[in-house]
Amino acid sequence: MYRDEVRAHLTGIISSIATPFNRDGSVDYDGLRHQIDFVLEGGSRTVLLTAGDSHYICMSEAEIAEVTRVACEHTAGRGMVVAADRYYDTRRSVAFGSYAKGLGADVLMVLPPAWGASSTVETLVEHYGEVSKTMPLMIVTGAFSARGPQFGLDVIDKTLDRFDNVVAIKDDMCGDFARRLCLVAHERVAVFAGGQKVNHINMWPYGCDGYMSSYITFKPEVARRYWSAINKADVEGARVIIRDYDMPFFDYIGKLTGGWNAGFHGAMEIFGVAKRWRRKPYYSLNDEELEGLREFFRSKKLLQER
Numbered sequence: 402m403y404r405d406e407v408r409a410h411l412t413g414i415i416s417s418i419a420t421p422f423n424r425d426g427s428v429d430y431d432g433l434r435h436q437i438d439f440v441l442e443g444g445s446r447t448v449l450l451t452a453g454d455s456h457y458i459c460m461s462e463a464e465i466a467e468v469t470r471v472a473c474e475h476t477a478g479r480g481m482v483v484a485a486d487r488y489y490d491t492r493r494s495v496a497f498g499s500y501a502k503g504l505g506a507d508v509l510m511v512l513p514p515a516w517g518a519s520s521t522v523e524t525l526v527e528h529y530g531e532v533s534k535t536m537p538l539m540i541v542t543g544a545f546s547a548r549g550p551q552f553g554l555d556v557i558d559k560t561l562d563r564f565d566n567v568v569a570i571k572d573d574m575c576g577d578f579a580r581r582l583c584l585v586a587h588e589r590v591a592v593f594a595g596g597q598k599v600n601h602i603n604m605w606p607y608g609c610d611g612y613m614s615s616y617i618t619f620k621p622e623v624a625r626r627y628w629s630a631i632n633k634a635d636v637e638g639a640r641v642i643i644r645d646y647d648m649p650f651f652d653y654i655g656k657l658t659g660g661w662n663a664g665f666h667g668a669m670e671i672f673g674v675a676k677r678w679r680r681k682p683y684y685s686l687n688d689e690e691l692e693g694l695r696e697f698f699r700s701k702k703l704l705q706e707r
Contacts, residue, residue: 416440422677432675476553498535543573583607659684
């Protein structure tokens with residue numbers, strides 16, 4: 402895919418696939434397929450796999466390969482598929498890119514190893530460049546969190562200058578870095594916020610195409626209302642949705658046992674998208690906690706039960 406085509410798919414609401422599990426810890430591939438159907442029908446033009454949300458940190462390489470295969474096969478051209486690696490060295494990242502491309506993935510999100518400040522600006526630029534020879538590449542700024550904003554901006558600027566097949570950037574660092582990232586990169590490639598509307602609206606005036614939405618995965622109407630406000634430059638309308646839905650949701654799930662992601666998986670079960678379970682040692686919501694989350698959605702008039 403060319404840069405302008407990738408930008409079109411990353412404009413607006415973006416789904417980040419949360420690999421679902423069965424209670425015994427096995428990957429729930431039926432749930433994965435249903436989630437893909439749900440987000441595409443809800444308005445996402447991209448099926449995005451990530452090392453974090455897709456739970457690659459607690460999965461084997463064989464499972465990552467299979468999740469990638471199922472996602473590509475089931476999407477079947479209905480949206481752009483972004484595959485993802487997980488702390489792979491250059492050789493393994495190239496090999497995984499070749500595998501993902503062969504399955505039909507459109508873009509590879511690359512998360513290089515970052516232990517002990519061992520990489521330099523130049524070695525990371527070379528890493529991205531080498532992998533991008535295999536297929537279109539997406540940078541994720543979480544790779545620079547331990548090194549600081551200027552390090553990350555230098556890597557991005559030099560990479561985009563040298564390698565045309567680097568096509569997009571997902572931001573995880575937020576704040577002032579995100580604004581500066583938009584100024585450095587947006588005229589050249591797609592840039593999107595890695596989660597929460599408040600982070601998107603922080604970047605939007607500086608050049609930001611879209612954002613990874615939580616609500617697209619279980620209540621897409623909220624995501625669509627926000628994006629409609631953005632398209633009309635209705636800042637007040639966008640602010641109200643952030644105030645009434647996004648902030649309260651993340652405040653609530655952030656206090657749950659097991660953290661926000663346990664709550665996110667619980668939301669998928671409540672709305673019939675996938676089961677709540679996560680792989681141990683991760684914690685999954687119990688029935689009482691799930692009922693509390695259900696009551697939160699009722700209080701927001703987002704859940705209408707018979």
